[in-house]
Amino acid sequence: MTVHSTSPQFKQNAARALNDSQLQKALGNVKQGFIDKRQMAADKLPEFEALRDSARDIKNHTLEHLDLYLEAYEEKVKASGGHVHFARDAAEARDIILKICRETGAKTVTKGKSMISEEIGINHHLEANGITPVETDLGEYIIQLRNELPSHIIAPAVHLNATQVEEDFRRVHTHLDAKRDLSEPVQLLTEARAVLRERFLAADVGITGANFLVAETGTSIIVTNEGNGDLTQILPKTHIVLASIEKLVPTLEDVSQLLRVLARSATGQELSVYTTFSTGPRRSTDADGPENYHVVILDNGRSSMLGTAFEEMLRCIRCGACMNHCPVYHAVGGHAYGWVYPGPMGAVLTPSLIGVDKAGHLPNASTFCGRCESVCPVRIPLPKLMRHWREREFERHLTPATVRSGLQLWGFFAKRPDLYRFATRAAMGVLGFAGRQRGRFSWLPMAKGWTQYRDFPAPQGETFQQRWKRERNGRAA
Amino acid sequence: MSMSAAPSPARPEKPRVGLFVTCLVDLMRPSVGFAAVKLLENAGCVVHAPVQTCCGQPAYNSGDRGTTRDLAMQMIEAFQGYDYVVAPSGSCAGMIKAHYPELFEEDPNWRARADVLAAKTYELTSFLVDVLGITKVNATFDGAVTYHDSCSGLRELKVKTQPRRLLASVEGLTLVEMQDSDVCCGFGGTFAVKYSDISGAIVEAKAKNIEDSHAPTILAGDLGCLMNMAGKLSRDGRPIQVRHVAEVLAGMTDEPPIGAAKANAIK
Numbered sequence: 001m002t003v004h005s006t007s008p009q010f011k012q013n014a015a016r017a018l019n020d021s022q023l024q025k026a027l028g029n030v031k032q033g034f035i036d037k038r039q040m041a042a043d044k045l046p047e048f049e050a051l052r053d054s055a056r057d058i059k060n061h062t063l064e065h066l067d068l069y070l071e072a073y074e075e076k077v078k079a080s081g082g083h084v085h086f087a088r089d090a091a092e093a094r095d096i097i098l099k100i101c102r103e104t105g106a107k108t109v110t111k112g113k114s115m116i117s118e119e120i121g122i123n124h125h126l127e128a129n130g131i132t133p134v135e136t137d138l139g140e141y142i143i144q145l146r147n148e149l150p151s152h153i154i155a156p157a158v159h160l161n162a163t164q165v166e167e168d169f170r171r172v173h174t175h176l177d178a179k180r181d182l183s184e185p186v187q188l189l190t191e192a193r194a195v196l197r198e199r200f201l202a203a204d205v206g207i208t209g210a211n212f213l214v215a216e217t218g219t220s221i222i223v224t225n226e227g228n229g230d231l232t233q234i235l236p237k238t239h240i241v242l243a244s245i246e247k248l249v250p251t252l253e254d255v256s257q258l259l260r261v262l263a264r265s266a267t268g269q270e271l272s273v274y275t276t277f278s279t280g281p282r283r284s285t286d287a288d289g290p291e292n293y294h295v296v297i298l299d300n301g302r303s304s305m306l307g308t309a310f311e312e313m314l315r316c317i318r319c320g321a322c323m324n325h326c327p328v329y330h331a332v333g334g335h336a337y338g339w340v341y342p343g344p345m346g347a348v349l350t351p352s353l354i355g356v357d358k359a360g361h362l363p364n365a366s367t368f369c370g371r372c373e374s375v376c377p378v379r380i381p382l383p384k385l386m387r388h389w390r391e392r393e394f395e396r397h398l399t400p401a402t403v404r405s406g407l408q409l410w411g412f413f414a415k416r417p418d419l420y421r422f423a424t425r426a427a428m429g430v431l432g433f434a435g436r437q438r439g440r441f442s443w444l445p446m447a448k449g450w451t452q453y454r455d456f457p458a459p460q461g462e463t464f465q466q467r468w469k470r471e472r473n474g475r476a477a
Numbered sequence: 478m479s480m481s482a483a484p485s486p487a488r489p490e491k492p493r494v495g496l497f498v499t500c501l502v503d504l505m506r507p508s509v510g511f512a513a514v515k516l517l518e519n520a521g522c523v524v525h526a527p528v529q530t531c532c533g534q535p536a537y538n539s540g541d542r543g544t545t546r547d548l549a550m551q552m553i554e555a556f557q558g559y560d561y562v563v564a565p566s567g568s569c570a571g572m573i574k575a576h577y578p579e580l581f582e583e584d585p586n587w588r589a590r591a592d593v594l595a596a597k598t599y600e601l602t603s604f605l606v607d608v609l610g611i612t613k614v615n616a617t618f619d620g621a622v623t624y625h626d627s628c629s630g631l632r633e634l635k636v637k638t639q640p641r642r643l644l645a646s647v648e649g650l651t652l653v654e655m656q657d658s659d660v661c662c663g664f665g666g667t668f669a670v671k672y673s674d675i676s677g678a679i680v681e682a683k684a685k686n687i688e689d690s691h692a693p694t695i696l697a698g699d700l701g702c703l704m705n706m707a708g709k710l711s712r713d714g715r716p717i718q719v720r721h722v723a724e725v726l727a728g729m730t731d732e733p734p735i736g737a738a739k740a741n742a743i744k
Contacts (some may be wrong), residue, residue, distance in 0.1 A: 370628055
């Protein structure tokens, strides 16, 4: 079992999101910021498109030999004095982490940003067992205060405005002067930094995610902009790296290629502010670092994607470019998707991880505009994979009955050209006549989905094929 | 899809073009089809319009591969005899060019036939510019227009400069680019009906960008997108004319704009 999903209620979630003025205001920032910055970064690097090919190839190669690279990685981690734990599912991962925390007698755990930790719901599990988890990424810290899931994979609190954060800080940081000025974002930042600094120093265990796990060296790598990841993994006695199987990469050289597309695709930076490498626990010659080093590698359904059409999804390096460029994400935000991963990458990944019966809306809620695929740094054909899900739904009769019967009726005519021409000629004649005055309909029977938000332009009346036959009789092939 | 791989080195003097008008143009706005005929004939093509229905995209995007294959085979049979297949739609041409081959991955015979059809299929403006080398049309249109890049044409077929190049040759016409001309209008075929709330929000943003361009006319190359945008603009009472780019390029703007009443027709 993983985190509770509201993906089956996607439509209701979306409707709520569309009517949420705070959210709509915040989403405006996604539209503007990320897109231009990515484009500028890509334009500045002549080999950017070639790097995307190379990034795709590196990930494909790794996935083809994933078993070998996992083994090699495990060997290297062990050799550096660390421990590797493989978790088949979320429950196993939670148990492993809780056991490590208990062995070290942990009371508080600091956390760097990790989507896998959201996927397995580790915070609630630790809390339920008397251990306090503290998110240290500013966005994650804010949503932890609000008891929410991230709404974006690299900008977890992008759905919020500064005034909402101010309210949360006043509600939670009651030890501070109630009359303090928090009207500027920098004041919020300073306050969060001061509060978190104490937490860093008090923590017994630090949990971070990983952007890459390097088989060649047993190194885990995180990219951050706040430096919180470094403090999370260096200060406590125990460092736990939590990552999923597809984070494996063969060599440091491969990582250097992937890093060149990752930050550019995500935020338009050439590199993130911090790129942090960690290999095993503190050595005798190290000035600092954890005494214990654990890596928890989660499967949770991913290995069953290998060898299927959805294997391509495992190339994802979690840059967020697909959602930054998605008109549907721009309209409804990340929470509407109802689980951990939003946007186009979530629309493909979520059905794989929690089942298409629960997440069936997600791959359907796309116009197939293709903008996600056009910016994906590892060239995942996201629309094609969403279509694959639609095909599975159709095969399993999960497609809504109204859509199915509508398709059947339309298909019946479309496969019979003579009947089709006869029927459409009659229908368009009637519609064209009815709409001849206004040129449009504000209401049509059985077309509420369309006419609720827009008029339906009236047809001209005669069909093309009818007029062609009339005007060019004998010339038509 | 490579655009350069398709035409054979020996291009016929008077190419025989099978015009796939697309189901929407056939039913809703035949004048777009006749505008395409005029453009193609002026460019020296012999135009045929064989009996046709739909390329199968609604079934394909709904996950119904069986129906899609049946319709693709029907299309291949109907259009295989022409030198080229041309559609006034990037979406429907893209279906044939980018997706038909993958429908027949397990059927080498039909796969080969789908490949042949894909290689000779084009969106109208890209056919005129990229294949026939046309740079000018003989048309006049008074006023400013803005152009919406429909998604499939733009991203599957790289249709972007071709319509603009041809529009630049229309006498009296000024092209004003709107913000985000390459962002989806929210149509997405059945998406517009299945997720109407979201579609409505996306087309609202598009309508605002159209209005902010201050062009009195919006053009595009796909009737689905055009009906969506026209429906939204008229619902909101925005007096902006909506037309298929072929109508303007062919100088055939006697018919009222999409969704407009006859009385408002601009002569």
